Amino acid sequence: MAVPLIPSFVDLLVPPRRGQSLWDGIKGIPGSIQVVDIARLRHTWAYGCLAAGAVVDACRRAFVWLYNRFKFRNSTSAEFVLGDPAYEWIVLFLTENDVWQHTRDFRVSSKSSKLVYGVSVSADPDITGSADYVPAYESPQLFLWRGYWVEVQRCRAQVQANTGQPQQSTAIFLTVFTRKLSVLSELVEEAHRGYQQKIKPYVTIFLADSPSFGGSFLWNVKRKPHRPMESIILPDGVLDDLINDAKRFFASEAWYHRAGIPHRRGYLLYGPPGTGKSSTIHAIAGELNLEIHSFSLSSSFVDDAFLQRATATIPKRSIVLVEDIDCALPSREEDDDSDGSPVRRDRPPRSGVTLSGLLNMIDGIGSEEGKLFFATTNYADRLDPALMRPGRIDRRVRYTLATGAQAQGLFERLFKDAEEDVLPHQEVPADTGASSSKADSDGLGVAPIVDKTPKPDSSLASSKETVPQSLSDARLGELAQQFAAAVRDYEFSPAELQGYLLLNRDRPVAAAREMSAWVALQREERELKAERKAERRERRRAARAKEAAHFQQHPHYPSVPGYPPFPPPFPIGMPTPHVLSASPTPSPPLAGATPATTNVESPPKHINGVS
Numbered sequence: 167m168a169v170p171l172i173p174s175f176v177d178l179l180v181p182p183r184r185g186q187s188l189w190d191g192i193k194g195i196p197g198s199i200q201v202v203d204i205a206r207l208r209h210t211w212a213y214g215c216l217a218a219g220a221v222v223d224a225c226r227r228a229f230v231w232l233y234n235r236f237k238f239r240n241s242t243s244a245e246f247v248l249g250d251p252a253y254e255w256i257v258l259f260l261t262e263n264d265v266w267q268h269t270r271d272f273r274v275s276s277k278s279s280k281l282v283y284g285v286s287v288s289a290d291p292d293i294t295g296s297a298d299y300v301p302a303y304e305s306p307q308l309f310l311w312r313g314y315w316v317e318v319q320r321c322r323a324q325v326q327a328n329t330g331q332p333q334q335s336t337a338i339f340l341t342v343f344t345r346k347l348s349v350l351s352e353l354v355e356e357a358h359r360g361y362q363q364k365i366k367p368y369v370t371i372f373l374a375d376s377p378s379f380g381g382s383f384l385w386n387v388k389r390k391p392h393r394p395m396e397s398i399i400l401p402d403g404v405l406d407d408l409i410n411d412a413k414r415f416f417a418s419e420a421w422y423h424r425a426g427i428p429h430r431r432g433y434l435l436y437g438p439p440g441t442g443k444s445s446t447i448h449a450i451a452g453e454l455n456l457e458i459h460s461f462s463l464s465s466s467f468v469d470d471a472f473l474q475r476a477t478a479t480i481p482k483r484s485i486v487l488v489e490d491i492d493c494a495l496p497s498r499e500e501d502d503d504s505d506g507s508p509v510r511r512d513r514p515p516r517s518g519v520t521l522s523g524l525l526n527m528i529d530g531i532g533s534e535e536g537k538l539f540f541a542t543t544n545y546a547d548r549l550d551p552a553l554m555r556p557g558r559i560d561r562r563v564r565y566t567l568a569t570g571a572q573a574q575g576l577f578e579r580l581f582k583d584a585e586e587d588v589l590p591h592q593e594v595p596a597d598t599g600a601s602s603s604k605a606d607s608d609g610l611g612v613a614p615i616v617d618k619t620p621k622p623d624s625s626l627a628s629s630k631e632t633v634p635q636s637l638s639d640a641r642l643g644e645l646a647q648q649f650a651a652a653v654r655d656y657e658f659s660p661a662e663l664q665g666y667l668l669l670n671r672d673r674p675v676a677a678a679r680e681m682s683a684w685v686a687l688q689r690e691e692r693e694l695k696a697e698r699k700a701e702r703r704e705r706r707r708a709a710r711a712k713e714a715a716h717f718q719q720h721p722h723y724p725s726v727p728g729y730p731p732f733p734p735p736f737p738i739g740m741p742t743p744h745v746l747s748a749s750p751t752p753s754p755p756l757a758g759a760t761p762a763t764t765n766v767e768s769p770p771k772h773i774n775g776v777s
């Protein structure tokens with residue numbers, strides 16, 4: 167049996183037994199080739215390897231040290247954290263520069279308006295697909311930009327959450343190998359410009375809708391296609407006036423500075439739901455190429471500190487939008503409770519925002535100049551005068567339910583370039599329209615809206631083979647007038663009218679003809695709803711009157727649900743505790759009342775301050 171001349175690496179790692187070398191073991195093997203003193207060779211080999219390893223490691227450390235020193239002295243680096251707008255710019259920039267061309271590792275998400283930088287993984291440019299491929303680039307990538315080497319790496323970053331707890335996030339580290347700082351800023355500027363170019367057809371909306379925010383405030387980013395100005399039908403001049411006002415504001419920055427006035431402008435858009443307030447803001451953002459930073463104050467995690475932190479991150483030339491601003495403050499009773507009784511302000515606010523916090527936020531918007539502040543509400547009368555003062559709200563715009571002209575405009579906009587109905591002579595069924603609200607048999611409230619719009623009969627359609635004809639302008643105007651004549655001014659919101667028109671999207675002629683029936687149905691439903699509301703209000707009023715009468719008779723014994731019923735807990739004639747006797751209307755003795763027995767429960771101690 168042959169013994170290898172050079173021992174294996176594993177052999178070398180086995181320490182020799184005391185007083186015996188490997189040679190001793192080998193010597194006993196018959197027929198072995200015994201040429202080298204393997205034990206000695208083993209030690210020499212092992213020490214040689216150790217020394218070589220140490221040298222290699224020292225070289226490696228020296229290289230890393232030198233590289234880091236080189237990097238430190240000859241490069242500039244920046245960190246972009248997910249949730250910050252700049253993160254979006256840089257990811258798009260990297261995608262456009264084909265930095266991810268060697269990537270084999272992707273995060274796939276369904277296609278949405280959220281991303282503008284998904285990588286195309288299909289060789290066929292016509293295939294857009296239904297998913298976005300975002301590189302999961304954990305290992306560093308090196309690329310050349312304008313003659314400078316740039317290293318990019320995506321890492322997990324730890325940020326401090328709103329709660330003070332550390333929280334995992336994602337960041338991109340960018341290192342430009344040059345000592346010139348301007349190169350990095352040029353790169354970021356180029357990334358920003360590219361991003362703006364790419365998202366031009368969109369309005370970017372940053373939503374502060376999550377409670378987990380890090381050291382740098384993290385926004386949820388959404389994109390919506392621009393809303394054309396002409397798609398918003400408002401009384402003449404309202405929209406143009408707003409746009410011109412905003413343009414003038416941005417053009418007069420120097421004037422604001424000279425006058426020592428913070429460069430911000432506040433608008434309050436108020437009116438019933440579905441009248442176009444939010445749509446107006448989106449249209450303005452698209453027209454002036456502004457981003458929207460939107461807050462909803464009704465979320466429970468929103469408080470004053472949250473608002474301050476969020477506001478501080480909003481860049482110049484942005485719209486700061488607070489939707490339903492009245493939600494921040496303690497609510498009044500519902501409208502249907504308003505029976506002349508004093509307004510209740512004792513309900514807890516729905517978020518942790520205080521009025522002063524809100525005012526500070528609005529004032530803080532001016533600290534980074536050039537912002538439009540928009541607030542919307544359905545209840546302008548609920549807002550505090552401090553909120554409405556000029557400087558915070560400079561212009562108020564009232565939105566109303568649709569006028570006849572608006573209804574006509576809506577019809578013309580939705581059916582522009584439409585075709586005549588496929589079944590122009592289809593008759594309206596006799597039962598369309600008024601009738602049905604009685605269908606609300608559950609007695610819970612509003613009758614369900616039953617879609618009674620006549621549906622085209624497909625068998626009829628195929629048999630007649632009608633060729634659709636485009637609607638001429640004159641015909642369209644005629645139908646729009648017919649449609650508008652069916653509604654009274656300020657009766658329906660544009661959103662309601664739009665809902666009806668969308669249901670009849672392919673039947674402009676029928677939509678105009680059947681409008682009166684739809685209106686009749688809506689009126690009937692509204693009447694029913696109003697009746698129910700009145701009933702509920704009456705019941706509540708009666709309950710309150712009963713409670714007031716009870717309190718007058720027994721001021722010390724509130725009628726709290728779950729509280730033991732009358733008679734009062736103290737035997738008649740017994741001196742009442744001093745707290746109770748301080749009451750301006752002492753409880754009159756009850757004629758014929760049975761003295762309280764010992765099994766009458768004592769009131770809970772906290773009630774009426776009895777202790």
Ligand SMILES: Nc1ncnc2c1ncn2[C@@H]1O[C@H](COP(=O)(O)OP(=O)(O)OP(=O)(O)O)[C@@H](O)[C@H]1O
Pocket residue numbers: 397398399400437438439440441442443444445446542543544565660661662664
């Ligand atoms: N004046 C209008 N012109 C065209 N469309 C309108 C108009 N008003 C409302 N709409 C349509 O109604 C829908 C709701 O509009 P929007 O969200 O702007 O109303 P809003 O006043 O902001 O409502 P809310 O007070 O409930 O937020 C949108 O789809 C919009 O297209």
